[in-house]
Amino acid sequence: MNTFLESLRSALESIRAHGFRSLLTSLGIIIGVTSVIAVVSIVQGMSESINAQFAGLGSNSLTVRSHTPFKQAMQGKYSKLQDSDMRAIVRQVDGISHVTPVLYANTGSRGGISYRAQSATSNIMGIGPSYLKVNGIYPQSGRFFTRDDENRRRLVCAIGVDIIENLELPKDPIGEFFLIGNNWCKIIGVIEKRGEILGFSQDNYVLLPYATARRIIGNTRRDLDIQVQLLVEDMNRMEEVKSRIRRVLRIQHKLKAGQPDDFKVQTAEQLTESFNAVINTVTAVSAGIVGISLLVGGIGIMNIMLVSVTERTREIGILKALGATRNNILLQFLIEALLLSLIGGLVGVALGYGAGALVAAMLPGFPPAFVPLWAVLLSFGFCAAVGVIFGIIPAAKASQLDPIDALRYE
Amino acid sequence: MATTSAEPIVIQLRDIYRTYIMGDQVLNALDGVSLDIKQNEYVAVVGSSGSGKSTLMNIFGCLDRASKGSYILNGTDVGDMSENELAKVRNRQIGFVFQSFNLLSRATALKNVMQPLVYRGIPLAERKEIASQALEKVGLGDRMGHLPNELSGGQRQRVAISRALVGNPDILLADEPTGNLDSKTSREIMRLIDELHDQGQTIIMVTHEADIAKHCNRVISLEDGKVSSDTKQVKSR
Ligand SMILES: Nc1ncnc2c1ncn2[C@@H]1O[C@H](COP(=O)(O)OP(=O)(O)OP(=O)(O)O)[C@@H](O)[C@H]1O
């Protein structure tokens, strides 16, 4: 333990003595970890918000949302789903029991909520009265919106149980006011706990009457893009209802025979699947980035450590003459490599989170960035492994030096 | 020097060879050296350049191993020792002073002197205490925070001597300790080494200069890796 502490001390001194070079040495690791954490923070931010959207969707539910075909996206034209589309579905499709629009407002800074000194981010959704039914959730206390709330666009809301904790609201928050953006909003109901999916809490959300949400968000977004969630009366008629909705929307959007759909009608299962496919791809790609950049970073560290061993040959000779054992020298150089790598990891995590937050804040419609603890721990774990793996060769080389040869080295 | 014969033997060399093989050339830098060094002896090793003085010192100091022959240090055969045991011997039984000082360039005088104590597992505070006392003994109490390149040659050698002695070694080995110093500084360093001998330190020193060899009470001459003469004398200062 004592030797370890001494090695740590001298490794730190050596890193400090070569400040700038140490930074350059760690650069590979820094870049690797930065990009990974940035990607993870964005993806996780997205998945947290998307997961919240899926939660509770029953197997007889359908979700209709806009989808921009690739060709169209290239032209910069983004598809939308509007109130008129929903009305058309309600009017022209049979076999539907409940329909609700869902307007997501968790866009960057607009997802911000605060109560007294506490602030947090949340998924803010504007919804119709059928939302509870479609998603199978119930208020555990207070009440839900009335027609009157909707018609008068009242600033009232129902909240998920996480909000109480996040904003440090009183145990019974009914009747309290908190800020959504710059709007004071009164809590009239608390929705019962939904639990977690894939490790993400499903209870961090604020529900507003649809008309109210439009009032708050509508100021800044001219053409709103909504989702439509609905329940099919008879599970066996699911496919029939789906194709009926397709037909209605194609006419509604004036699509010609050859044109692809600019929307998607999905079951809860399909939603989860397609979402997970995206997440998996991104995760795989970022794992690739980690692998390659940590490899490059590791080689960078090994390179510099080898140079450092050569440069400090005489110093190693002196230490051996003073009584350093092979293990003393090995440990010192190994810890130095390890520290370089971990410092790189630390800087990388900080920069990566910063980059992720910046990107998420700059892109409109992006949920806030979020770095899960496992990503941080994993990054440090990898960095430590890289430091040890790539540090061992230079450290072994240093420890094996013959004292006389090392002392003679010029 | 009648008293020396009663002192215990610290170093015993028997028929030591150090052979370098370069291509098809075989060079015996040490060619059958046998010596006994007793406690509190003050030995000068002299000889022309290339005669094997440094080679001998490195073997004394366990920095190098003999190719053949036996070296018994304080009753233990060094030839049987593992790498770790040799490191321990270098740390505890031997203090080495070099011609070119060999200080750790990035460490202050104090840290240089503290370094051997690191390998004895002595805690930091205690190390500082012992090392600063050692530096004060060589008259550098006011230079502890200086880096080697902020010290004069004489001061550097004092730091090196203080570092060699900080762990109370049995033997002080010095390979041309005044080789890089002017004559006035050399005299100061020699005065310091003389004092150490007076305090009972066993010292083996390589030197080119007859003036410096006079300080010692035994002079060993090397020639082509062999001991050509070994005389006791009354030291004069
Ligand atoms: N690593 C080595 N490889 C080959 N030959 C060596 C090596 N080290 C020393 N020698 C040879 O051994 C002989 C003795 O060298 P040594 O350094 O002991 O001489 P020295 O008496 O200390 O000389 P000086 O007074 O110049 O310091 C020399 O001929 C030298 O060339």
Ligand SMILES: [Mg+2]
């Ligand atoms: Mg020499």
